[in-house]
Amino acid sequence: MHFVGNPKIVRQIRCLLKVMSSKVHAKQRKSFCDTPRTSFIHSPALDLPYLPTEIWLMIFREATTMDSDPLDISLGLSFLETPCEVAEYHATMKIKRDLSLVSKAWNRYMQEYLYEFVWISRASQAKALALTLLTQFIEGKPSSGHYIRRLHMETPVLMRCATDDIRTVLDYAPHLVIYSDHHSVRCTRYSEFIDVRCSPEQMVSVLANSNSKLRRLSLTNYSDDPFPKHVSPLLRRTAANLEYLELSSSSIPLVSGHLFASKSPIVSLPVLQSLKLTLDNTTFAVLAAWDMPNLQNVSVVSSDFGYAGPGFAYFFAAHGKKLHQLELGHSSSLVVEHYLSLRPRPVQQIPLAEWCPNLKEFICSADAEWNWQNPDWIAPHVLLPGHKSLEFIGIRDIDKRLMDDASAFPADVEDEAPFFPLVEQISTLLFNSAFPSLRYIRDLSRASHSMRGGQRPETRILKFWAKILARCGEQQVWLEDFRGVNITLRDLKRAGLDRSGGAGNLV
Numbered sequence: 001m002h003f004v005g006n007p008k009i010v011r012q013i014r015c016l017l018k019v020m021s022s023k024v025h026a027k028q029r030k031s032f033c034d035t036p037r038t039s040f041i042h043s044p045a046l047d048l049p050y051l052p053t054e055i056w057l058m059i060f061r062e063a064t065t066m067d068s069d070p071l072d073i074s075l076g077l078s079f080l081e082t083p084c085e086v087a088e089y090h091a092t093m094k095i096k097r098d099l100s101l102v103s104k105a106w107n108r109y110m111q112e113y114l115y116e117f118v119w120i121s122r123a124s125q126a127k128a129l130a131l132t133l134l135t136q137f138i139e140g141k142p143s144s145g146h147y148i149r150r151l152h153m154e155t156p157v158l159m160r161c162a163t164d165d166i167r168t169v170l171d172y173a174p175h176l177v178i179y180s181d182h183h184s185v186r187c188t189r190y191s192e193f194i195d196v197r198c199s200p201e202q203m204v205s206v207l208a209n210s211n212s213k214l215r216r217l218s219l220t221n222y223s224d225d226p227f228p229k230h231v232s233p234l235l236r237r238t239a240a241n242l243e244y245l246e247l248s249s250s251s252i253p254l255v256s257g258h259l260f261a262s263k264s265p266i267v268s269l270p271v272l273q274s275l276k277l278t279l280d281n282t283t284f285a286v287l288a289a290w291d292m293p294n295l296q297n298v299s300v301v302s303s304d305f306g307y308a309g310p311g312f313a314y315f316f317a318a319h320g321k322k323l324h325q326l327e328l329g330h331s332s333s334l335v336v337e338h339y340l341s342l343r344p345r346p347v348q349q350i351p352l353a354e355w356c357p358n359l360k361e362f363i364c365s366a367d368a369e370w371n372w373q374n375p376d377w378i379a380p381h382v383l384l385p386g387h388k389s390l391e392f393i394g395i396r397d398i399d400k401r402l403m404d405d406a407s408a409f410p411a412d413v414e415d416e417a418p419f420f421p422l423v424e425q426i427s428t429l430l431f432n433s434a435f436p437s438l439r440y441i442r443d444l445s446r447a448s449h450s451m452r453g454g455q456r457p458e459t460r461i462l463k464f465w466a467k468i469l470a471r472c473g474e475q476q477v478w479l480e481d482f483r484g485v486n487i488t489l490r491d492l493k494r495a496g497l498d499r500s501g502g503a504g505n506l507v
Contacts, residue, residue, distance in 0.1 A: 056109050064096050070117045071149055071177065073215045073243055077274045079299050079327050079363055080394055082446065082482055086154075089119045115147035120184065121154060126161035130168035137172065145172030153184035160186035163203065170206045179207060180218035183248065187222035208237035218246035218276075235267045243271055248278035266290060273297060278329075284311030288318045295322050299363070301329035313350075320355035327363035327394075328381050353387045361392040363444070366401040366422065380425075386434030393429060393438065398422075399447035402461065416460040416467075423467055430475040441472060442480040449481045453495050462492050 068075055070084050093114075100110035120126045133145050151173065153161060166185055170176075185203075207214060217238070219231065235242070268291040275292070276299040277284070288311070298319070353359075364380040380393055405418040429435055443449065451461055469489060472479045479487045 053109065056106075057112075060099060060109060060113055063099065064092055064113050066092050073178070076216065077244055077297065079274070079276070079297060079325060080361070080442070080444070080484075086119060086121060089117070111144060112147045115144045117150045117152070118148055119152045119154070120161060122159040123155065123161045123165075123186070124159075126153070126165040126169065130165040133172040134168060143172050145169070146175060148173040148176060150178035150180075151176060152178070152180045154180070154182045155184040157183075160184050162186055167203060167206065170203075175213065176207070177213055178216040179214060180216070180246075181220050182218065183220050185220070185222065204231060212238050213241055214238045215241050216244040217242060219248070221247070221249040235269065236265075239267065239269050239272075241271065242269055244274045244276075245269070245272055246276040246278075247283070249280060249283070268292075270294065275299075277301070281309035281311035284309070284315045286311075288314035292319060293322075295319055297325040298323055299327035299329060313355075316352065316355040320352075321358060323356045323359055325361040325363070326356060326359055326384075328383060329365070350383050352383050356387075357389070359387055359390055361394070362387070362390055363394040363396065366395050366398045366425075380429060386432075389437050390435050391437050392440040392442070393435070394442045394444045395426075396444045398443050399445045399451055402448065402451065402464070406460075414459050416463045419460070419464045423464065426468055427471050430471055430477055438477055440478045440480060442482070442484065443487075444482050446482050449483075452481075452487075453491060457495050459496065462496050466492055 066084065066088060068082070068084060070089075075081055076083070096110060096114050100107045100114060118129065120129070133143060136143050148169075151169065153166070155161065161184055163185055166181075204219070207217070221231075231247070235245075266289050270291075271294055272292050273294055274297040275287075275295060277287070278301045362380065362384060364384075380395070401422055402419065405422060409415060409418045426441065429438060429441065451457060452465055465487065466489065469479050469487060469492070481487055
């Protein structure tokens, strides 16, 4: 073109193009600004996937912790401790499940916490767990059973677990520390066992592998043979670490206790501190010869009411001096009713206080029987009418006793007269010289705590506890709830205030 060589014209064309370009880009920027956009904001959460595995494990541990550590053995050695409840377990497992579904990495991290504590409450859960472990083995995947530290089985009678399922779980759980079977395995008692692996002896022996680190063991005997016949070999192989042992039986052996005890091997449990027995007089005779130098806590529920039998006497004569805490699970009313149903016999005094001179804590049931021979005194248990050095008495099932007594007068919910026998029963512990060293009385019932301090408690319940509290104060005895926290008049008045808008007269 003829104007290309003219610099003035070229400058004008460039200026025109710049003006047109600026107008076009301005419209585009305006259109972009009119379109709604989400601004990007950097979040520290985007950096979390790069945390070390150890930090993630600590975070998940804190996020899924329970009120009481289910793997802490020391929390369950005393029978005063409140056990973990299935509702709390299910709530914690829901959190663990939700976290494991966030991502593959989180699922991998959560495996340890998902399987460390397994609570089986029906047969289908045991079958599902056994199927999972078998499938992992067949597919060559790492077994989740290596994470299982505690296995707890507590099912209804009609939902007991199959023996082959439990045997499979035990085969793939070599690192068990706590094993609890509370009458939850469906065993055949009156026919030959089809699977040899599921016989009582094999079910017990699988727990005693070469790497066994069992520290807490609860077993149920489903056969008609005496318990020590197949349990003694297991205990000899796991005795080094065992601190808590619970033995229960579904039947009463017909073998003479003295004869069987003379033929049974002596088991040494050097670190055992707590022993719970739901057994018969024969097994008591066998356990009397066992070596348990550190035994401190014993809980007894006799399945054949053999308190007056020789096995009971042998056991406490041998181990009673070491005991610091004793629980007698059968209520006095059941024991007395049992003996009243028999033919008259000479009354045999059981010197339990002499057998256990160093006893400091005693646990009994609220369902005590009124002694008609001495109507002014109600012992906490028929077997322990008194003890000079006892400092603590824990009472179970107060909630049941209150509801049973209240059912006699359902019409008047303000009248505390139905609770008069229970008030006198607890009061006699304070004003009688049978327990001169008594300093603490504890209500061991969680339900009773809810009746006393929950939503809209009954006035007569508050008046009942106010009377007990006043009488405990007169004798300088502390009244505690199931947590070991002092019950105060301020707490009772606050509960009454929340119920009716006024504190009212509780005394």
